[in-house]
Amino acid sequence: MKHDFSGDDGATEERIRNIHKDVWIECPQAGRIINSIIALSxxxxxxxxxxxxxxxxxxxxxxxxxxxxxxxxxxxxxxxxxxxxxxxxxxxxxxxxxxxxxxxxxxxxxxxxxxxxxxxxxxxxxxxxxxxxxxxxxxxxxxxxxxxxxxxxxxxxxxxxxxxxxxxxxxxxxxxxxxxxxxxxxxxxxxxLKPWGINHDFRNFLATLEKKVSLKNDSLLYQEDMVRLIHYHSKGLMDNVLRIVKSAAIYAVITGEERITKELIEKAVLDPWGYKSMK
Ligand SMILES: Nc1ncnc2c1ncn2[C@@H]1O[C@H](COP(=O)(O)OP(=O)(O)O)[C@@H](O)[C@H]1O
Ligand SMILES: [Mg+2]
Missing domain, CATH: 3.40.50.300 (P-loop containing nucleotide triphosphate hydrolases)
Incomplete structure (x- = not known):
């Protein structure tokens, strides 16, 4: 059983902490709401x-x-x-x-x-x-x-x-x-504030999120099969999307794969917090 990722001066731990941090990604739905509230103010x-x-x-x-x-x-x-x-x-x-x-x-x-x-x-x-x-x-x-x-x-x-x-x-x-x-x-x-549909806005959002988790290789989350898989597991709920992609990204760091794959998404869905037990 492994509890920390020693041997790399804490660099892995640091990357994991960064992935966990809340980020703000602009998206049309939230943007419209924000603009309406500013207009109203x-x-x-x-x-x-x-x-x-x-x-x-x-x-x-x-x-x-x-x-x-x-x-x-x-x-x-x-x-x-x-x-x-x-x-x-x-x-x-x-x-x-x-x-x-x-x-x-x-x-x-x-x-x-x-x-x-x-x-x-x-x-x-x-x-x-x-x-x-x-x-x-x-x-x-x-x-x-x-x-x-x-x-x-x-x-x-x-x-x-x-x-x-x-x-x-x-x-x-x-x-x-x-x-x-x-x-x-x-x-x-x-x-x-509606759940994501499988559309252009969602693909854009995933493309930006992929950049934010900073893996070394491209995951191409905006590609159709990835979009569908993430949408299927998240039901389009923002919180689920973030949790699945972040957990999969952490698995990608720890396994050294450095890209989010379908397998890592499935793993993130089944066991979102299991990455500490990985070799
Ligand atoms: N536009 C966004 N970009 C990135 N992350 C977001 C965005 N909107 C929400 N999130 C994330 O989704 C999760 C759930 O959002 P939250 O605002 O807490 O939902 P609610 O208040 O409706 O329950 C949080 O982790 C939040 O940081
Ligand atoms: Mg809330």
Missing amino acids: QVPKRTTAPCMLVYGDGGSGKTAIVNQFKKMNRGLGSPFAFLSLAENPNNLNYKQLILESLGVPMRLAEKRGMLSQEVAGFIQSREIRVLVIDEFHDLLLVPRNEQLKNLSLQKGLSGDPFNLSVIGFGTRAAKNALSSDVQLNRRYHTVE
Whole structure:
């Protein structure tokens, strides 16, 4: 049994770590969503700010898009504030979480009432236009009375005097919950983040991903049989595609093959973490 790849000064370990690192690969679907959100953030202030819900399966790439906005935020003039409902270590209520993500000082946040006039003034002075909420479904998958409270807070945020555009990223459950409320349903434009199809965009994506894993030989992942094999095993889900190709790339490094083959893809599917036991 072998646990490290000694004898090469840790160069192999280093390559494996690099393969594991998250990368961002531009692709048309995410690009369209990003452009729409930027357009929406530039709408002049109006009574009812436009909102958007991006929904897709777990692993479809939602958080990765949110992270792109975190990177772009300053360059765009910092109109975005961010909130992930999955991260709530202090068990704050929804209103407190929002205020915290907007950077509202405690003395304003503690005021009674939904969201005070002073809070609105603060948001305006910071020129925050858009609140991005990841794991948006968490807000809606709660008992009915709490859901109604959250939905009404939601309406409050996008109306006067806050006029914040809310961009939610969540599962289909979020979309279904929103459609149960006529007003919100009208306010929210919904976009689905779909799985890959077997097409030009997917081939391009695989070609770029192949470059990112930096093997010494060409794998030609964009060729038809490779595309089909990866699509078959991943069902087109972004997260699966990344995991399969990365694991296969690591096997390619360790076996010295230095190219992703069909056999290594099958191996990555069956035993994605088995590479430490390889000779
Ligand atoms: N455009 C992209 N380029 C490269 N990797 C991506 C891209 N979009 C998503 N990923 C990767 O796919 C995986 C799942 O994405 P994630 O954003 O966590 O999905 P979700 O939030 O929908 O569950 C992550 O490892 C992420 O880094
Ligand atoms: Mg996510």
